[in-house]
Amino acid sequence: MNITFRQLEVFLAVFRSGSFTAAANKLHVTQSAASKMIAELESQLGLPLFERTTRRVIPSSAATEFYRFALDVTATMETAKRSVQELITLERGKVSVAASPLMLYGFLSSVIAGYRRRFPGIDFEIFEYSTDETIESVMSGTVDFGFCATDTRLPDIQSSVILENAMHAIVGREHVLARRKRVRLKELVPYNYISLRGSYSIRRSLDQVFASTGIGYESHIEVGTLTAALGFVKEGAGFLIAPGYTAAIASQWGMQTLEIVDLASFRHRVSLIRRCAQRLSVSARSFQSHLQQSFPLLQSCCSAARAATA
Incomplete structure (x- = not known):
């Protein structure tokens, strides 16, 4: 069996994208070349790696098992190449x-x-x-x-x-709570909550906190980054709950930060x-x-x- 590094790169690209075309474009090869390398890899392994449909390429159970090993090999080779350089x-x-x-x-x-x-x-x-x-x-x-x-x-x-940070409520300078130094979670209920998407751990952690306290907020604006969230807060569109490093930036950018009494012992940990x-x-x-x-x-x-x- 003589599996090449290029075959592994193509395999990983197809596995992640679910498309020979997307994988070929990413690796700057033709689609036919990518298909050929996968076919050769399947022949060498003696197992089908993908089910081809008209719309998508679906990984087989063998492909899922092979994925982690391919990751280990390619990552090690990339590191070795860089170390030599x-x-x-x-x-x-x-x-x-x-x-x-x-x-x-x-x-x-x-x-x-x-x-x-x-x-x-x-x-x-x-x-x-x-x-x-x-x-x-x-x-x-x-x-x-x-x-x-x-x-x-x-x-x-x-x-x-x-890093370990306490959580803070962040509001615009003109917000009715802007003169406060601290606030309770229930006092934020009347105001619009600027929320992050679920791909952020802050959102998932806060959802658990809210569920445990029975407090729910209306969110009419959901964003994909804290930067965007701060932009809406600054314009008075609602409030944000975020860790200390974000609160410090908010203060620099002209917003008001408040301690959250209910979350005094809660720590947001960055790893x-x-x-x-x-x-x-x-x-x-x-x-x-x-x-x-x-x-x-x-x-x-x-x-x-x-x-x-x-």
């Missing part, structure tokens, strides 16, 4: 990071900028993603590190908390995530050390992990 002295290299836009603005941009002042030859590729997109990019090996609030235990993913099986490149390992110095919680977590394995 980097110099041990960190004169050049590349680190890829996925996080939400406001995480990047709120606390990651300063950390990355500080690292690049020490190692200006290291390039960063930044992906602005939702929670679910960040997790998928880490699992697929597309990025070295992801930053998100994970609300479930993830298979094959190493997760370490780096650094990466694939357990992925070997980090030289520059990625260096940046990971920088992260440990930048976030005391991460440093404590790593110290505890080392003690447990000693």
Whole structure:
């Protein structure tokens, strides 16, 4: 059996997109070439990987089983290629990071900028993603590190908390609650709630809180990013409930933030995530050390992990 790296790339692209055409376009090959490589891979494995229909390509059970192994191989090869290209002295290299836009603005941009002042030859590729997109990019090996609030235990993913924030209500300067310093959840009921889509863990966590308290809010505006939510809040379209790093940005942008009495003990936790099986490149390992110095919680977590394995 002589499975090639290119065959695995095509397989993963077809599996994710459900289309030979989309996969071929992404990898800059013809559709016939992509179909041929999948047919050869199926012949080598002795199993059909996809069911072809007129509208969609459906993965078989064998394809689903093969997917994780293909991910491991391609991610390892990409890391190996990058490590070979980097110099041990960190004169050049590349680190890829996925996080939400406001995480990047709120606390990651300063950390990355500080690292690049020490190692200006290291390039960063930044992906602005939702929670679910960040997790998928880490699992697929597309990025070295992801930053998100994970609300479930993830298979094959190493997760370490780096930040803990209280939740705040955010309103515009002209809002009737803008003169308040703190508020209770029930006092927000009369006002429009600016909600995030379910692909964000903040939304899922808050839904659980609301369900446990029996408090429900009317939401006439649902958005896909916290940045968009803040824009609507600033224009007086409603209120937002968000973690401390978002509240700090809201204050900078001219909005009012209020402590939520009912959620005084609730903490929104942001974690650094990466694939357990992925070997980090030289520059990625260096940046990971920088992260440990930048976030005391991460440093404590790593110290505890080392003690447990000693």
